[in-house]
Amino acid sequence: MSAGDGNYHALLARHDAMRLRRQMLSSGAFPGAGGGSGLRGPAGQPYDGVADQRTIMRDLDLVAPFEELIAHLYQALFTRHPSLRSLFPAEMAFQQAHLARAFWYLLEHLDRPEQITATFTQLGRDHRKLGVRPAQYAAFETALCEALRIRAGEQWTAELEQAWVRMVRFGITAMVQGAEAALHEPPCWEATVTAHRLCGPDLAVLRVRPHETFRYRAGQFTALESARLPHTWRPYYLAGEPGRDGDLEFHVRCTGPGGVSEALVRHTAVGDRIRLGPPKGNLALGEDPAGELHLVAWDTGWAAMKALLQELEGRLRPTSEHRVGRVRLFVGADGLSSLYDTEYLTGFERSRPWLTVVPVTGGTPGEGAYDHLARAVTRSRPSAAGRALLAGPPAMVQTVTAALTRAGLPAEHVRHDPLPAGPRDLPGPAGTFGSAGPRMFQGQSVPA
Numbered sequence: 001m002s003a004g005d006g007n008y009h010a011l012l013a014r015h016d017a018m019r020l021r022r023q024m025l026s027s028g029a030f031p032g033a034g035g036g037s038g039l040r041g042p043a044g045q046p047y048d049g050v051a052d053q054r055t056i057m058r059d060l061d062l063v064a065p066f067e068e069l070i071a072h073l074y075q076a077l078f079t080r081h082p083s084l085r086s087l088f089p090a091e092m093a094f095q096q097a098h099l100a101r102a103f104w105y106l107l108e109h110l111d112r113p114e115q116i117t118a119t120f121t122q123l124g125r126d127h128r129k130l131g132v133r134p135a136q137y138a139a140f141e142t143a144l145c146e147a148l149r150i151r152a153g154e155q156w157t158a159e160l161e162q163a164w165v166r167m168v169r170f171g172i173t174a175m176v177q178g179a180e181a182a183l184h185e186p187p188c189w190e191a192t193v194t195a196h197r198l199c200g201p202d203l204a205v206l207r208v209r210p211h212e213t214f215r216y217r218a219g220q221f222t223a224l225e226s227a228r229l230p231h232t233w234r235p236y237y238l239a240g241e242p243g244r245d246g247d248l249e250f251h252v253r254c255t256g257p258g259g260v261s262e263a264l265v266r267h268t269a270v271g272d273r274i275r276l277g278p279p280k281g282n283l284a285l286g287e288d289p290a291g292e293l294h295l296v297a298w299d300t301g302w303a304a305m306k307a308l309l310q311e312l313e314g315r316l317r318p319t320s321e322h323r324v325g326r327v328r329l330f331v332g333a334d335g336l337s338s339l340y341d342t343e344y345l346t347g348f349e350r351s352r353p354w355l356t357v358v359p360v361t362g363g364t365p366g367e368g369a370y371d372h373l374a375r376a377v378t379r380s381r382p383s384a385a386g387r388a389l390l391a392g393p394p395a396m397v398q399t400v401t402a403a404l405t406r407a408g409l410p411a412e413h414v415r416h417d418p419l420p421a422g423p424r425d426l427p428g429p430a431g432t433f434g435s436a437g438p439r440m441f442q443g444q445s446v447p448a
Helices: 003-025 050-058 066-080 082-087 093-108 113-130 134-155 158-181 260-266 299-315 342-350 371-379 394-406
Strands: 189-198 203-210 221-226 234-237 248-253 273-276 293-298 327-333 355-361 387-391
Touching: 050 093, 050 158, 066 082, 066 093, 066 134, 093 113, 093 158, 113 158, 113 221, 134 158, 203 260, 203 273, 221 260, 234 248, 234 299, 248 260, 248 299, 293 299, 293 371, 293 394, 299 327, 299 342, 299 387, 327 371, 342 355, 355 371, 371 394, 387 394
Parallel strands: 293 327, 293 387, 327 355
Antiparallel strands: 189 203, 189 273, 203 248, 221 234, 221 273
């Protein structure tokens, strides 16, 4: 695409976004709004969703379970707009599950609109890589109304439908604003694989070179799409700082057949193309990493820690005024054969007196999968003034976080990326909705 084409599509996207936002925020745009109701999107007065929350919860059994509501929604969407079907993956199970989680998130947070705004603004930025146009959100809303009428049947009421529409429009308005705010950056980055190294039968280290500058900070992750699985994205940590040639490094463990991880590990070679979404994540060293620091990784969570260690190293250059406190890195794996990149790690530790590396493998029969890692971390007696950064599967993060807080480390001193949410186990304001499923209300899981 030429630079002129890119400018054209950016202007077109901005025009669509502004038009839809004006429509949503105009007087009476919300069913039942106007006449002094005060209901507006995130750009206006805060949305008071408490009444809608009561209405939806009161009649939830009329449209539940969400799985069936969502099945009707997509059937209506694709019937009315057949061209949209090609924008979705062939297998819709992931997408339907994560849309259900998004509905739960909205419903549970209607009394905290500022949290919805923060979360869905980020979602709008993320959705740009999927090619979602603002006009498609309107089609989504129409399909939702049709699905609500089908599920509720004779017990359908205008009050119930309007409450649902107001709730969803509030989230969508935040998404449109997030997309507008990100128009200065590409919706996604095309990249070419420059190296592909197998570290075992199901683990690969990839290096890729984006075709445009890709800026991120240590500890962040991004979603990857393989050309073999269009419209399907999965999150992976960026390992290390960008190289001088602009290459990015990813560590990918194949988690099963037919998915993105298998495509990247077993069916990707040098010269292949992949796409990257915007970088994001909560792991960060902070301005002054001088205190005691625990870095805890399981398997490919090591990628995030590799980036953080390289940032620490950069802060210790002779011209820098930074200092680093004691750092303990715990790298967990199911067994010795699952540990990888050990040559790099051993060499890095040898010349850094401030770093102690603790590999953790095996465990006691009958205990939890990550209990031995939690014991190793707490055995070091973390200082209440220290901090801990965690990267790995959600169950590991939960197990180690609980152990650290029991050992006296304040919960606010433990940082990790948002954990996937179940239907009644919802994320906080910076949270997300589970493994990446494409299109409307896509979420991300903790990368591993």
